Every structure is written in structure tokens, then in C-alpha cells.
Amino acid sequence: MERLSPYFPKSHCKPWVDDRRVLSEIIFVNRSGLRWRDAPREYGPHKTLYNRWKRWGEMGVFTRMV
Numbered sequence: 001m002e003r004l005s006p007y008f009p010k011s012h013c014k015p016w017v018d019d020r021r022v023l024s025e026i027i028f029v030n031r032s033g034l035r036w037r038d039a040p041r042e043y044g045p046h047k048t049l050y051n052r053w054k055r056w057g058e059m060g061v062f063t064r065m066v
Contacts, residue, residue, distance in 0.1 A: 007065050009056070017044060022052050 001020050008019040025043040029036060036050040043049060056062060 004065055007061055009059060009061065017048060017052075022049065025049050026053050 001023075004023070005019070021043075025039065026049060028034075028043075029039050029049065036046040036053075039046050039049055
């Protein structure tokens with residue numbers, strides 16, 4: 001995770017939920033084939049996961065990580 005941290009965009013206003021936790025949750029949802037809405041409640045609001053996945057995808061964060 002230390003090697004991936006430079007790829008995460010910085011927050012400009014209020015602090016975001018921990019990027020490492022969100023990345024882990026996004027990977028879990030994608031591997032499991034779940035809908036965002038069906039993600040376990042321990043992961044927090046499903047809308048946060050989806051919004052971060054969408055925003056990072058548009059910004060090319062996942063492409064740069066690979």
C-alpha cells in the first residue's frame with residue numbers, strides 16, 4: 001500500500017475516508033461480482049465506494065497503478 005499511496009488524489013476540502021480502506025473495498029466488490037448496494041455495511045455507504053471508483057476511474061488512477 002505504501003507504493004500505491006502516491007497515486008491517490010489529494011483531498012482539497014473535507015478529509016476523505018481512508019483511501020487504502022476504500023481501495024480494498026472496491027477490490028472486494030469487483031472480485032465478488034456484487035452490486036455496490038450489496039457491499040457489506042462494515043465498508044460504509046455504498047455510494048461512497050461507487051463515487052470513489054467512478055472518480056478514480058475517470059482520473060486514470062487505476063491505470064497508473066497498474
